[in-house]
Amino acid sequence: MAAADIHIEREPSRRTSSGIGIVHLGLGAFHRAHQAVYVQRCLNRLVDDRGLDDQRRTDWGICSANIRSNRTLVEQLRQGDCRYHVAEYSDSEHVTLRDVTAISEALYAGPDGPDREALLARMSDSAVRIVMLTVTEKGYFLSPSSGELLTDAAPIVHDIANPESPETAPGMLVEALARRRAARVAPFTVLCCDNMPHNGQRTRRAVVSLARLHDEALADWIEASVAFPSSMVDRIVPAMTDADRQRLAALGVDDPAAVVCETFSQWVVEDDFPLGRPDWEADGVEMVEDVAPFETMKLRLLNGAHSLLAYLGTLAGIETVDAAVARPAFRELLRHYWHQEAIPTLSLPTGTDAGAYTDSLLARFGNDSLRHRLQQIAMDGSQKIPQRWLAGGVERSIDGADISVTALGVAGWIRYTAGTDLRGQPHPVDDPLAETFAALHRRHPDDPVALVAAFLALDAVFPAALRDDAPFHTRVVDALTIIERDGIEAAIAAMSYKNSDGKA
Ligand code: NAI
Ligand code: CS2
Numbered sequence: 271m272a273a274a275d276i277h278i279e280r281e282p283s284r285r286t287s288s289g290i291g292i293v294h295l296g297l298g299a300f301h302r303a304h305q306a307v308y309v310q311r312c313l314n315r316l317v318d319d320r321g322l323d324d325q326r327r328t329d330w331g332i333c334s335a336n337i338r339s340n341r342t343l344v345e346q347l348r349q350g351d352c353r354y355h356v357a358e359y360s361d362s363e364h365v366t367l368r369d370v371t372a373i374s375e376a377l378y379a380g381p382d383g384p385d386r387e388a389l390l391a392r393m394s395d396s397a398v399r400i401v402m403l404t405v406t407e408k409g410y411f412l413s414p415s416s417g418e419l420l421t422d423a424a425p426i427v428h429d430i431a432n433p434e435s436p437e438t439a440p441g442m443l444v445e446a447l448a449r450r451r452a453a454r455v456a457p458f459t460v461l462c463c464d465n466m467p468h469n470g471q472r473t474r475r476a477v478v479s480l481a482r483l484h485d486e487a488l489a490d491w492i493e494a495s496v497a498f499p500s501s502m503v504d505r506i507v508p509a510m511t512d513a514d515r516q517r518l519a520a521l522g523v524d525d526p527a528a529v530v531c532e533t534f535s536q537w538v539v540e541d542d543f544p545l546g547r548p549d550w551e552a553d554g555v556e557m558v559e560d561v562a563p564f565e566t567m568k569l570r571l572l573n574g575a576h577s578l579l580a581y582l583g584t585l586a587g588i589e590t591v592d593a594a595v596a597r598p599a600f601r602e603l604l605r606h607y608w609h610q611e612a613i614p615t616l617s618l619p620t621g622t623d624a625g626a627y628t629d630s631l632l633a634r635f636g637n638d639s640l641r642h643r644l645q646q647i648a649m650d651g652s653q654k655i656p657q658r659w660l661a662g663g664v665e666r667s668i669d670g671a672d673i674s675v676t677a678l679g680v681a682g683w684i685r686y687t688a689g690t691d692l693r694g695q696p697h698p699v700d701d702p703l704a705e706t707f708a709a710l711h712r713r714h715p716d717d718p719v720a721l722v723a724a725f726l727a728l729d730a731v732f733p734a735a736l737r738d739d740a741p742f743h744t745r746v747v748d749a750l751t752i753i754e755r756d757g758i759e760a761a762i763a764a765m766s767y768k769n770s771d772g773k774a
Contacts, residue, residue, distance in 0.1 A: 278521060281368040283310055283353075289329040290374055293393050293458075295439050296405040297334040297343060297376065303356050303507040303531040305402055305463055306332060310372040311553035329397065330548045331374035335389050337405070337442060344378040346526040352376055354527035357518055359639035366533065367523060381437050393446035394453065399545035401446070402461045403473070405439045407653035408702050409464070410476040413730050414656040417472060419479035430483050440476040447477075447496060448488050457496040459543045463503045465573055467565060467657040470500035470540060499540035502564040504572065506634060507531040508642040532637055534630075538564040563619040570612045571624075572631055574658040575604045578675070579635070580647035581682035585691050586758040591647070592638040599762045601632065606765075607675040614671070615662040649700040651683050652731045664735040667742060674765050677745035681761075684725050684746070685753055687711070692757060703730065718750045 292309065294301055309330055336344055347354060352375065356368040375392070377385035393401060403409070411420045419440075420426055429441030436442050447457055460477070462469040474496070482489035507529060508514075514530050539550070541557040551557050558564070576591070582603075583594035594600045608628045618624060663676040685692075687707040689699050699707060706728070714721035722743060726732050736742055752761040 275363065276521065277364045279364075279366040281366055283314060283369040283371040289397055290331045290333045290392065290395075291329045291397060292332045292400045292402060293389070293398050294332055294334040294373075294402045294404070295337055295442060296403055296409065297336045297340070297347075297373075298404055298406075299509060299529045299531075300503075300505070300507045301334060301402075301404045301463070302354060302370070302373075302527070303358075303529045304503060304505045304535060304537065305404070306334070306370055306372045307356055307368060307535070308537060308550060308553050308555055309548065310368070310370045312548040312550060313372055315552060330372075332372050333375040333377065333389075333392050333398075334373045335377040335379050335385065336383075337379045337386075337389070337437070337439060338409075339380060341378045341380060341383060343527060344376045347373065347376040350525065350527060354529070355518070355523050355525045357521070357523065357528060357530045358533045359530065359637065360533040361637060362639040365521070365639075367521065379442075386435065390442070390446055390449065393442070393458070394449040394455065396450075396455045399458055400461055400543065400547060401443065401458050402463055403439055404463045406650065407464055407466055408650055409439050410466070410472060411438060411440065412472055412476055414653050415660075415729060415731055415733050417475055419476055421479075421483070426480065429480065433484055438480075440473075440480045443473075443477045444481045444488070444492075447481075447492055448485070451488060451491055456545060457492070459497045459499065459545060459547070461499055461501060461539070463501055465503070465569060465654070465657075467569060467661065468500055468562065469565070470498040470561075474498040497542045497544050499542040500561040500565065501540065502536070502538040502561050502568050504536040504568055505531055505534060506637075506640060506642060508640050509646050511641070513641070530640065532634060532640055534634055563617055567616050567618060567622070567627070569657050570616065570659075570662050571608055571628060573654065574612055574662070575607065575631060575635070576647045577651070577654055577658050578603065578607060578679045578682070580644045581651070581679065581686040582758050582762075583644045584648055584697060585682055585685055585753065587691055587693055587695070589643060589645075590638075590640075591635050591642040591644065592640065594644065595632060595635045597759075599759045603675060603678075603762050603765075604628075604632070607679075611666055611671070611673055611675050612662050615665045645697060648686060648697075650702070651687070652701050652703045652728075655680070655683060656731060656733070660731075660733060660736060663742075664733055667739055668735065673742070674745055674749075677742060678749045678761060678765065680725075681722075681746045681749035681753055682758070684722065685750060692753070703728070718747050718754070722746045722750060 352373045353371045358366040377389050379386040379389040411423045411426050425438045429436045436445050462473040466472050538556040540561045579594040588594045613624045659676045663673045666673045688711045710724045
């Protein structure tokens with residue numbers, strides 16, 4: 271599509287010298303296209319309502335930091351005065367180019383970075399009232415299945431031994447809270463924006479558990495006085511590619527920090543901010559008492575479907591989400607997964623029509639202007655499938671219900687971790703447990719029964735109820751055997767549900 275044929279809306283930012291009231295850990299694509307955009311809307315509205323020089327009210331600027339990787343991005347943002355663009359595609363012909371200046375400061379506080387002390391000082395400043403995070407599911411160092419802190423993980427071992435120079439997100443939070451406590455400054459609110467179940471409670475668990483390893487009193491204080499509201503976050507933001515940068519350049523946007531995303535956006539936040547917060551309701555954020563129904567629905571329906579497409583699609587040689595859902599077999603598989611396996615496990619948010627919600631997911635997945643690569647979604651499966659498939663799978667299997675799509679998904683994931691697709695094309699297996707997977711595949715090269723048993727025995731990933739579920743083992747072995755022998759679409763076609771109700 272030639273740039274000239276694209277309908278462009280421009281959304282300029284109203285820049286104001288706002289003070290910094292929010293620190294964000296994890297300056298990735300999602301942060302730039304989601305939380306920072308909501309804050310930008312808030313700053314724009316406040317400036318429109320009250321005029322540029324009413325400084326007192328715009329104290330919600332963001333200091334965003336990377337604490338592990340991507341120093342270059344921080345430098346690029348700084349070179350651009352922390353201004354960047356968000357290109358929101360509703361389809362390949364319509365894009366809104368949003369200008370964002372809500373990030374006032376960008377820091378690189380990685381182990382090799384210059385800004386760790388500056389970041390801790392910023393987090394200890396009483397003007398900072400909220401610390402948000404998007405550090406990926408693995409960035410909390412919690413066991414995906416039990417939720418316990420991984421005290422033997424090297425970065426956590428480092429932070430236990432060196433609490434004043436932390437390298438992990440939980441470590442940064444513990445040290446900054448320790449400094450505020452010592453200075454008698456009220457604690458900031460911690461707002462997790464990662465795709466984890468009960469993400470506020472999980473973050474609390476990581477922080478309190480780490481603090482308890484070197485300071486019981488500090489851990490008790492954090493437990494008693496720090497708010498960790500949960501939130502459901504939703505906007506599809508693919509990783510930027512050179513092709514994306516080229517198409518933005520064709521639209522006149524030459525910006526190394528730009529991001530591409532869909533127009534859809536949702537943020538549901540538990541309203542627990544003792545030190546205050548922006549009045550985000552006016553900017554489209556849903557402030558609620560209980561986020562759990564929204565979170566579970568989104569994790570099992572949207573993210574559960576994404577992971578099915580990621581493993582089965584990649585094995586079938588498909589590259590993107592839209593290309594996968596263009597295939598009737600994959601659409602049918604998702605519909606069955608949603609309506610027979612996932613939705614029955616949900617208590618839906620009031621007023622939610624599950625059918626309409628899943629139809630909207632299919633439409634969003636079909637947005638070919640996103641070019642959302644299945645490989646990106648396939649990353650960190652050990653951290654994702656417990657909340658996306660397995661929690662619901664356990665509930666269904668306890669009821670004796672059919673979970674054949676979950677079994678097919680697990681078979682596809684196991685095969686994916688071998689590092690090649692069904693044509694033998696290699697792909698990287700990006701996962702904290704990648705070495706474990708490689709060892710299991712080496713140990714059981716031609717024995718699907720032993721291989722599946724070894725994977726299902728991984729208690730970091732699989733809950734006991736599925737580890738001990740013999741019929742589930744058999745289903746996974748059957749699915750893996752068909753995948754290897756006849757391919758993905760044959761495995762989908764062979765699914766038991768096609769036999770039971772026979773309907774497409
Ligand atoms: P990204 O790859 O652009 O950024 C990841 C960020 O996490 C980077 O800042 C990186 O430095 C940091 N990070 C990674 N591992 C870390 C660790 N062990 N400790 C500390 N920091 C670490 O990815 P993106 O798109 O920003 O996604 C990040 C997270 O946001 C996802 O894992 C998910 O939980 C959430 N999310 C993403 C959505 C998307 O469509 N991209 C949508 C909804 C939620
Ligand atoms: C995706 C999510 O990469 C992934 O794991 O499933 O990032 C997904 O795009 C978002 O959660 C959508 O809100």
